[in-house]
Amino acid sequence: GAYSGFLFDSGIVAGPDGAVLTTEPDWASYIDMVPLTGSAAVSAPQEELTQVNFQLDWSPNTNHTGIFVADEMGWYAEEGIELEILPYSGGNGDQLVTEGVADFAVSFHNSVALSAPSGVPLKIVAAVVQKTVEAIGVTANRDDIQSPKDLDGMLYAGFGGPFEVPVMKAVIQADGGAGEFDSVVLDTWAYEAVYNGDADFVIPFLTWEGIEAELHDQPMKYFAFSDYGMPEQYTVVLVAGDTW
The missing domain is CATH 3.40.190.10 (Periplasmic binding protein-like II)
Incomplete structure (x- = not known):
């Protein structure tokens, strides 16, 4: 069966196969046979999350529901993302993305369309509201x-x-x-x-x-x-x- 340790008695050392050793064994050759439990256990390293800054276009509202639900449920973390939701403070989300302040932002179809001819490096990655509600x-x-x-x-x-x-x-x-x-x-x-x-x-x-x-x-x-x-x-x- 699995060997979980070494027996010390009156200076006699027993090896993993039960044989009596007259000299002390090479501990390094046995250390990987010892299961680590309790405080001796070494935790597996956690995957490092990627920081993503997300800019809102307004105070939190129904158009943002999916963003907050996914964050609360831990779905971003499951995908390796640590989401930082940036509150609206009067700034333009499109501009904040192009300046590198935010990685993603809530925006509007017509706003992006107006920016395109001037070569602003923006792209639409999702349509939250897929019809005109204005x-x-x-x-x-x-x-x-x-x-x-x-x-x-x-x-x-x-x-x-x-x-x-x-x-x-x-x-x-x-x-x-x-x-x-x-x-x-x-x-x-x-x-x-x-x-x-x-x-x-x-x-x-x-x-x-x-x-x-x-x-x-x-x-x-x-x-x-x-x-x-x-x-x-x-x-x-x-x-x-x-x-x-």
């Missing part, structure tokens, strides 16, 4: 706004993206309006401005701000881009740089 949002009590054409001359609360004003202008014109309105960049305060009546309309993501408005008992009405000639597209995507 819309023009106004509070439900605005009886003076029945369709996009009624937004002419009003104030848009925006986020500074280069595609926002042109897209809404096209939607308003498709409804028969002139597409002329004022805009102000409020970023994370944009929705509150509309809820409070300080601005007239905003672009929500129905998969999050639409849900959030319901949770806060804030009645809203929406004019979907796709109802006014805008083609369907991936909305929320994950981007990476050329190194991945």
Whole structure:
């Protein structure tokens, strides 16, 4: 059977085959026969995890559910990844990836499309939301706004993206309006401005701000881009740089 040690008695040394040895054995030749248990055991080295920085595009919300669930369940670690989720702080995720601050980021299909002609080294690696879920949002009590054409001359609360004003202008014109309105960049305060009546309309993501408005008992009405000639597209995507 397996040999687990050596017997010492009155200076006589017994070898693993039971023979009496008159000279002390070569311990190195037997050491690999001794099972290591308890404190003597040597733990197998753990696989070193690869650090990956992941940039959010907004405060944590339903569009990020899969990211946080996978992290909580340990699925990234199973694939050798130690994920560091970077909170949104007003920065542009695409830019943070190209600068090497983040390895991956939550972004938007149209944002990446606008970056491509300038040679920005970005690529879409996954489509989180695979259809258009953007819309023009106004509070439900605005009886003076029945369709996009009624937004002419009003104030848009925006986020500074280069595609926002042109897209809404096209939607308003498709409804028969002139597409002329004022805009102000409020970023994370944009929705509150509309809820409070300080601005007239905003672009929500129905998969999050639409849900959030319901949770806060804030009645809203929406004019979907796709109802006014805008083609369907991936909305929320994950981007990476050329190194991945």
